[in-house]
Amino acid sequence: MVGIAVLGAGRIGKIHATNVASNKSARLIAVADPYASAAQSLAGALGADAMTDCEAAIDRNDVQAIVIGTPTHTHISLMLRAVRQGKAVLCEKPIDLDMAKSLEAVEEVERLNGRVMLAFNRRFESTFAAMRAAIDAGEVGEVRQVIITSRDPGLAPEDYIRHSGGIFRDMTIHDLDIGRWLLGEEPVELTAMGSRLVDPALMEKYDDYDTAMVQMKTASGKQCHINNCRNAVYGYDQRIEVFGSKGMLLQDNLRPTTLRRWTQDATDAREPLLNFFLERYQQAYKAELDAFIEALAQNKPLPTTVQDGLKALRLADCAVESVNTGRAIRV
Secondary structure (H helix, E strand, O other), X not given: OEEEEEXXXXXXXXXXXXXXXXXXXXXXXXXXXXXHHHHHHHXXXXXXEEEOOHHHHHHOOOOXXXXXXXXXXXXXXXXXXXXXXXXXXXXXXXXXXXXXHHHHHHHHHHHOOOOEEEEOHHHHOHHHHHHHHHHHOOOOOOEEEXXXXXXXXXXXXXXXXXXXXXXXXXXXXXXXXXXXXXXXXXXXXXXXXXXXXXXXXXXXXXXXXXXXXXXXXXXXXXXXXXEEEOOOOOOOEEEEEEEEOOEEEEEOOOOXXXXXXXXXXXXXXXXXXXXXXXXXXXXXXXXXXXXXXXXXXXXXXOOOOXXXXXXXXXXXXXXXXXXXXXXXXXX
16 A cells, blocks of 8 residues: 555545545555645545644654645745655656756755655546557557647636746646657647737736747657637537548547537537536546556556656746747757
8 A cells, every 4th residue: 555645635636636536555644734724624624634734744753655736836845855765756747947946956855765656637538548549559540740739618717827926837838748659759830829819918917928839849740739729618629630641530529528519509419528627637536646656656657757747847848938938949
């Protein structure tokens, strides 16, 4: 049994803590959050200890691994505290919003042979995983293009926008990771554009964008196109197309049911899309946590690493630079 402490009792912390508690190879030891009521509520519901000191939770002798779901600016200090004690880490992306700080942290993790997994949960979504497996099996031949659409159902609250690091480091970073994962090659050139179409005043205030496109190219010429918007009135829009020399793979949106209706008022009417990422990627979060625990229990390589975090952040930084300069950026 792997003893795990979950740091952070917000919406991500709740997902991770619930998944730890349901895993037969793990034991949820503690939930830590500076807000005592949040920690107590979550820990109490899952039979774990509630703590308000995240560092003290890491230091516990009955904790062998931690899951970091705290604000981004705390990730590095908590991660390194655990690694220095030989404890494994599952950390939400990004490592940090600053590349220099992220590089320094990764250097220490690797110097200490730390076991750190970056939480790119979408890789573990069943259809995305099947798509990657189909590519590996040669079903579409050589990949030529990956097209990713990722749109939120509504603009996040202002306080979230203020601390998010911008659309490219917060939202697009998931798609950048999936893009490089499905391409099977590292992008060498990136071009991006950003617009303020949903709430221009708010985006101007925080030097951010609510609508974005990114194009990437690998050394062999493979292409990836990403569409993002923070406001899709019809729901949480998540689609991927992989086009290759032998065919195409298409991943469509998920809905509560597959029921379709034909009436005098509508043709091929279906239920609305799932509301947001909590519902859309519920299975992916559980599979991600299970993969982390399995790797620890069986001493296998972690499915994602700090290097994946660095590469995705580097692509996000390139997107910001491209928007600011109007140029294609060499990665």
